[in-house]
Amino acid sequence: MGDERLELPQGTLDLLILKALALQSLHGWAISERLQQISREALQVQQGSLYPALHRLERRGWIKAHWAISENNRRAKYYDLTRQGRKQLEVEMLAWRKLAAAVGHVLDMA
Amino acid sequence: MLSDLMYRLRTLFRRRAVDGELDEELRDHLDREAEKYRQMGASDEDAMRSARLALGGQEQVRQQCREARGTRLLEDFIQDLKYGVRILGKNPRLTAMIILSLAIGIGANTAIFSVTSTLLLKPLPYADADRLAILWLRSPGIGIPQDWPSPGQYHDIKTQNKVFDAAAILYGRDYILTGLPRAIKVDGISTSSSLLPMLGVKPLLGRVFLPEEDRPGQALTVVLTYALWKQSFGGDASIVGRSITIDGNARTVIGVLPREFRLNHEVVPTVGGIDKPEIFLPLPLDSKDDQDYGPENFNILARLKPGVTMQQAQADIGAIAARLREEKHRDPSFTISVVPLLEQVVGNIRSAVLILFGAVALVLLIACTNVANLMLSRATVRQKEIAMRTALGAGRKRVVMQLLTESVLLGLLGGAAGLAVAAACLFAVRRMHPGNIPRLDELGMDFRVLAFTLAISILTGIVFGLAPAFRASRVDLNAALKAGGRGARSGGLNVRRDKLRGALVIAELAVSLTLLTGAGLLVRSFVHLLNVPPGFNPDHVISMHVAAYGPKYDQDAQRFQFYQSLAQRVLSLPGVTSQGAISALPLTPSVGWGGMQIEGYVPPPNQPELQVDVRTASPDYFTTMEIPLTRGRLFASSDTDKSQPVVIVDQKMADRFWPRGDAVGKRIRRNEKSPWLIIAGVVGVVKQYGLDTDTRMVVYYPRSQHPGGSMFLVARTTAEPSGLADAMVQQVHDLDPDVPVYDVAIMRKRVHDSLARQRFAMTMLGAFACFAMILAAVGVYGVMSFLVTQGTPDIAIRMALGAQRSSILSLVFQQGMALALIGVAMGLIGALSLTRLMGSLLFGVSAKDPLTFVGVALLLTLVALLACYFPARRAMRVDPMVALREE
Numbered sequence: 003m004g005d006e007r008l009e010l011p012q013g014t015l016d017l018l019i020l021k022a023l024a025l026q027s028l029h030g031w032a033i034s035e036r037l038q039q040i041s042r043e044a045l046q047v048q049q050g051s052l053y054p055a056l057h058r059l060e061r062r063g064w065i066k067a068h069w070a071i072s073e074n075n076r077r078a079k080y081y082d083l084t085r086q087g088r089k090q091l092e093v094e095m096l097a098w099r100k101l102a103a104a105v106g107h108v109l110d111m112a
Numbered sequence: 113m114l115s116d117l118m119y120r121l122r123t124l125f126r127r128r129a130v131d132g133e134l135d136e137e138l139r140d141h142l143d144r145e146a147e148k149y150r151q152m153g154a155s156d157e158d159a160m161r162s163a164r165l166a167l168g169g170q171e172q173v174r175q176q177c178r179e180a181r182g183t184r185l186l187e188d189f190i191q192d193l194k195y196g197v198r199i200l201g202k203n204p205r206l207t208a209m210i211i212l213s214l215a216i217g218i219g220a221n222t223a224i225f226s227v228t229s230t231l232l233l234k235p236l237p238y239a240d241a242d243r244l245a246i247l248w249l250r251s252p253g254i255g256i257p258q259d260w261p262s263p264g265q266y267h268d269i270k271t272q273n274k275v276f277d278a279a280a281i282l283y284g285r286d287y288i289l290t291g292l293p294r295a296i297k298v299d300g301i302s303t304s305s306s307l308l309p310m311l312g313v314k315p316l317l318g319r320v321f322l323p324e325e326d327r328p329g330q331a332l333t334v335v336l337t338y339a340l341w342k343q344s345f346g347g348d349a350s351i352v353g354r355s356i357t358i359d360g361n362a363r364t365v366i367g368v369l370p371r372e373f374r375l376n377h378e379v380v381p382t383v384g385g386i387d388k389p390e391i392f393l394p395l396p397l398d399s400k401d402d403q404d405y406g407p408e409n410f411n412i413l414a415r416l417k418p419g420v421t422m423q424q425a426q427a428d429i430g431a432i433a434a435r436l437r438e439e440k441h442r443d444p445s446f447t448i449s450v451v452p453l454l455e456q457v458v459g460n461i462r463s464a465v466l467i468l469f470g471a472v473a474l475v476l477l478i479a480c481t482n483v484a485n486l487m488l489s490r491a492t493v494r495q496k497e498i499a500m501r502t503a504l505g506a507g508r509k510r511v512v513m514q515l516l517t518e519s520v521l522l523g524l525l526g527g528a529a530g531l532a533v534a535a536a537c538l539f540a541v542r543r544m545h546p547g548n549i550p551r552l553d554e555l556g557m558d559f560r561v562l563a564f565t566l567a568i569s570i571l572t573g574i575v576f577g578l579a580p581a582f583r584a585s586r587v588d589l590n591a592a593l594k595a596g597g598r599g600a601r602s603g604g605l606n607v608r609r610d611k612l613r614g615a616l617v618i619a620e621l622a623v624s625l626t627l628l629t630g631a632g633l634l635v636r637s638f639v640h641l642l643n644v645p646p647g648f649n650p651d652h653v654i655s656m657h658v659a660a661y662g663p664k665y666d667q668d669a670q671r672f673q674f675y676q677s678l679a680q681r682v683l684s685l686p687g688v689t690s691q692g693a694i695s696a697l698p699l700t701p702s703v704g705w706g707g708m709q710i711e712g713y714v715p716p717p718n719q720p721e722l723q724v725d726v727r728t729a730s731p732d733y734f735t736t737m738e739i740p741l742t743r744g745r746l747f748a749s750s751d752t753d754k755s756q757p758v759v760i761v762d763q764k765m766a767d768r769f770w771p772r773g774d775a776v777g778k779r780i781r782r783n784e785k786s787p788w789l790i791i792a793g794v795v796g797v798v799k800q801y802g803l804d805t806d807t808r809m810v811v812y813y814p815r816s817q818h819p820g821g822s823m824f825l826v827a828r829t830t831a832e833p834s835g836l837a838d839a840m841v842q843q844v845h846d847l848d849p850d851v852p853v854y855d856v857a858i859m860r861k862r863v864h865d866s867l868a869r870q871r872f873a874m875t876m877l878g879a880f881a882c883f884a885m886i887l888a889a890v891g892v893y894g895v896m897s898f899l900v901t902q903g904t905p906d907i908a909i910r911m912a913l914g915a916q917r918s919s920i921l922s923l924v925f926q927q928g929m930a931l932a933l934i935g936v937a938m939g940l941i942g943a944l945s946l947t948r949l950m951g952s953l954l955f956g957v958s959a960k961d962p963l964t965f966v967g968v969a970l971l972l973t974l975v976a977l978l979a980c981y982f983p984a985r986r987a988m989r990v991d992p993m994v995a996l997r998e999e
Contacts, residue, residue, distance in 0.1 A: 029137075029140070030137055030140070030141050031140065031141045031144040031145065034141070048168060049141070049145070049166050049167045049168065050167050050168030050169070050172065050173045050176075051168075051176070053134070053137070053138065053173055053176070053177050054173070054176035054177045054179065054180040055180070057177045057180035057181050058180040058181075060119070061116060061119045061120070061180065061181060062116065063116065063119070076140065077136070077140075078137075078140055079133065079136075079137045079140075
């Protein structure tokens, strides 16, 4: 089913997770669902690679985790963006846009 | 950065909890994903399956998460460590062998490092020690490498220099302290008031000298060291203000120095040769002294201004010296050199210590090589285990890390055991302490030494572990697993198949040959030294220093009378066959010299007057010491203060001025004002300053014409002389309890002690070399014996095909000898380039001494041959039937 979908470029998963968490705090599965939705099903996010990314972001202090009772009455681990994470998101978004524009520019020249 | 570290630490310590949380999180994810598929209409089973597929391998996810947390390396390490401990425990004999090798290697290094650190690295115990310097006169052009300065030069330096912020002059000799139950000799330093403050010494009690005490006319004062205060005055707290009698003069004690203060001979070699000063006296100099360049008997210490380098100081003092050279018509090579105080202390032992340090590092290198070889054998045996791990997905890096963890663990265990070895070594060194190696009594283990041990333990672990680890990680899976657990064959009986192990053994042999050569050269030097005739017969002679001076002995006649009576008493002791007295005994720090004029000889212009050693001897001194008379006669009782003044010169002086053997009857004198002295006889040359040191020309005065106060008494005995010591000392005390006796020793011991430094270096290097040789032999044995074990099937087949046992034997020997000969050849090359550094330690032997080189090469080859013998014999006894059936 995923033949049409794009592989996620290296490093962009972190950006997408930060973006997803910018609106509200989410648990792991919800992040994976949200990424599918906001990328309009166009991006292939390996569910398995989500969790190492979360650990990595937590180590860098960009997200924080806490346990809470979820909507289906079960304990779930929720992730929030920290202030540092919010700043990082801005930085990375800007960087991504610059990169995308630059790459687009180069491709248009041809 | 900090939060990152905190995170890592937290996850590390809460590893189990964090892992549990991850499991719960993943379970939750799976449940929700499955729920999604169920709602889309899938069956329970299909939903779960799809969910699992979507998430991917859970174990992989867990692993990646651990890696993302940044603690994987450490977690792996802990795992490796646990495993390593288990593995080492499984083979206790091998482990013990490895740890023992390392313990000796690391321990010896730790011991020598603490010696090096104590001697060369630790600053001297004075304030601003790195700015302190000692000044020496040098006239290399006329054979005076180093001489003491005079008060005149001190005055010029003090007033003209631009580089020192403090300078001090001092003079050392021994004094007699009376008023105690028995008179004692004390070492004393007279000094300007600037010395003690410059060294940063604060008195424990009272005060030190005041600047006004630098000029004459002040009350006589004295400052005591802590040791003298404790030993001779019982630590009397009210000592300050008390009067004590020194050389017959009453002096007021004004202060006591702190316990840790010392200004020993190695720091300031005074002209009087005192060892450890026990009293300090003021040194009043008047304006006439400030112009007195004659008595070159003083030491000058100075402290550089902050920021001034030793080179700048040397340039400034060199300019002052150049001025003096012009004004005082010194010889053209005259200069004054500024020697950093630490250099003064350790300068002439630095090379010896560094050579020992180098030697012991080589021993450690050999120990490492050996352990690497043992580990290689083990790695070969463990190939199957490693192959299994690799097959199960362990990366090469992971396998190397695991093996390295094990070897570092071994290194650390070896280091811990090495500390015990080092403590034992230091104990031995302290016991062997020759006394004339400066600062050795400060020896101990400090944090620097511990840090060094830790560092070399880890480094050692890595060094000896690296080669086996990489080798082991390059396993051929198929071959290793198929070989059924016996490990892959190195294949047949050929050492060339195992290049790495061969190279290690060659290296071991080469390094130990280098060490053996160094040790061999030292042994040869030492034998040469032992065979140097001292110029006297040291057997059955006892000697002691007797000091009769002070008010009671102001007159020549009194001193002469005292020693005459003493001679009678000593001669009457049972067992004494002859006795004599001399002012400066060979192989003691005592000295005496002066200017001399020779009739008919005019020294070249621009050179100071002729300087010779002068000694005062009793008539029987020469016969007692068995110093041969070569011309003329010895002193006799007919030489008195009323008769014609005579002297005896030594052969060196006779050869220099009267080479035709006609010295007897010629005339010499001290200066224009003194009477002519007639040479009555010529005696043999005596090694005064050490068996390895050239002597100077000597003039002996008869005691009857120059009665000195401080004399060495010597007595030749029929039996072991040490038994007479107490009786002789008692005779002095009976004669006059106010005359101190000290430095009692048999002459044999003085000769023995004079070689202490050489013996120390030889013993240490010899021990290291022996150890290196043993390690190398073990290395050869290990490799050959492994080769035989691995090659047993090969041997069996050869035998089954009809090979003679002797040909098997020679096959093994050939292999071993190939290694040995390459190692020896390389070692010879290494030794040729390294022994050059030992020049200063050698005596009578060239650094390329062919006998030593050939000797050690033969010795090592023989040892290697022996090491091959046991494996070869085992190979010869292989029973082809048994061996092949085992296949």
